[in-house]
Amino acid sequence: MTTTLFTPYTIRQHTIANRLWVAPMCQYSADDNGMPTAWHQVHYGQFATGGAGLIMVEATAVTPEGRITPSDLGIWDDAHITAFTPITQFLTDHGATPAIQLAHAGRKASTWPPTTGNSGTIPPTQGGWETLAPSALPFGSESGVPEADQYATPRAMTEDDITSVIANFVAAATRAIAAGFQVLEVHAAHGYLLHEFLSPLTNTRTDQWGGDITNRSRLAVNIVAAIRERHPEVPLFVRISATDWVDGGYTLDDATITSQLLRDAGADLIDVSTGGNVARAPIPAAPGYQIPHAEHIARNANIAVSGVGMITDPHQADSYIREGRVDAIMVARHMMRDPHFALRAADTLGQDVHWPAQYSRAQGFPA
Template sequence: MSLLFTPLTIRSVTLRNRIVVSPMCQYSATDGLPDAWHLVHLGARAVGGAGLVLAESTAVEPVGRITPQDTGIWSTAHVDAWRPIAGFIKAQGAVPGVQLGHAGRKASVYRPWDEGEGEVVEGGWQTVGPTDQPFSAGYPVPQALAPAALERLVETYAQAARNAVAAGFEVVEVHAAHGYLLHQFLSPLSNTRTDDYGGDAAGRARFPLAVVRAVRQAVGDDVPVFVRVSATDWTDGGLTVDDTVEIARDLARAGADLVDVSSGGNVAGAKVETGPGYQVRFADAVRRKAEVPTAAVGMITDPHQAEQVLADEAADLVLLARELLRDPNWPLRAAAALGAEVIPPAQYARAF
């Protein structure tokens, strides 16, 4: 039997297979509100057979958006906009999930296809971060977050998590990777604070762990909580895989059920060594050394490649991103390639 098509139960949620739609920004919302594009985009991947469909990094507050076109989940209007999307995903047999994000010092910028020559900043709001150090030249100068502001943000994440559950999402992932706010606090390259929220590894992890604990409490015992991390900054003096193993242990103690292992994003110009499955080894190291469930992501494109990740016990879930943009029906094709039985939507049954 194919491991990729073996169900997985986490808390009260059962995924029909181990294929996950990785959160991918669509830069297509208005005032943080998802629309028909998001319904069709995410719904198509559910129809295509994925086990878990994670909606894009969704801002917990307006200034947490990467671009003005990012989705959000900070109000009842956002809950109402997300509810039919989550409902449609669930109706297709997939589990609806959402990634809660805050861009921190990487916020208020142009979406990729609108970026003008030499232009970066759009939106015009005051960005925030661990310090007043910008991400790189041309990025907005952030305001260093005071301890009271960090305490407020913990509750902001918790409310966003409650909103996510109210909208019908059954998995909540906290985004602590790719150089966004929680990653900015974790990395010694971006967190040079000297108070209780900086300094050593424990100080740098204080705010992210408080967020995860608050999210766990907010969603209750039945809802799985994932955390996406960047296993390495790909830069001397930055986070290493060994650091991430320790962070993963702390995340599990804080209530995380699974660590979604990516890398990079916190340092402009970092030299990332890419290639097929290039981040799988990070998920493997975290899974074995921290003894926590993991998800692997990064240039996983072939069904047999994905199957091997699970056969090697390198991860518990396999996340696909660009490959699912190219082919929303990749899970159905993978089932055929691996000899697994899959039940397509009744509307499509005559094609199988």
């Protein structure tokens, strides 16, 4: 049988209705305690009624200090369980798989929300906080761009800091499952804490957490192993940036080794993105530009992958699945433009999928 964009996907004991998924996208709309608001209920709910198979809730901080901005979601307290439950219940009731990206922003934490028009680190006098990183290098310093003047120098993490971060991820995973999330993703991409450990540009440590790619992968691998030990049944993804797009940075070969190590630690799928660690890196963005990275990792690390990156056309998305290049498609900004993209894609491709009863009279109309 030919695998298509709308073929179900089973991972461990969980079956996802199709392979067209919503990627995590920060909304900067949480309250001061990292709680989801009415915005999140509507934002994620629309993707469920729009036919997406899996909906990944945006980067959700495992500690208050791990937030990118003060307006980020969090899951560091048991009170977050109750706050997220109505969202996961709605997604489940409408046939979608609720997933969540667990995150720590590292040196890119404590920044102004983009909605403010400001950029860089928020000073402590204005509500900011001390940031952490593998090494005391501010964002932008690796490329000598003006952004470096806008970001505070982070504190290099101690062994105790690293041990605490691992425990924070595990505790957050436990809360996420209690809140009804059925898939977890560890965020190790886009220049945030775990990516900072992976890249030689941002990790200059000489201990067991730095040096060769095995050591630089150690923190992400240990987090995955600890979550897997605590929760052997949960589908577990890891998002990585497969390249920094600059000489001397994290490479696709590095990413392949990291993916092998993550697979052995218990990861089920690598969510392959790129970039984010180097300010103004020359990224050759184009439709599907990250798919070759995902395909390379799938074939050389022997692990399932999802592909993302300017995927806007149903035939384009379906071809990546039919050709066996990736196992699933993650769509980000195009889902914000068209929350019912999955239903429209099914019509375009002639696939018979479940529509909400309230929308059924629109099924089959021209896109």
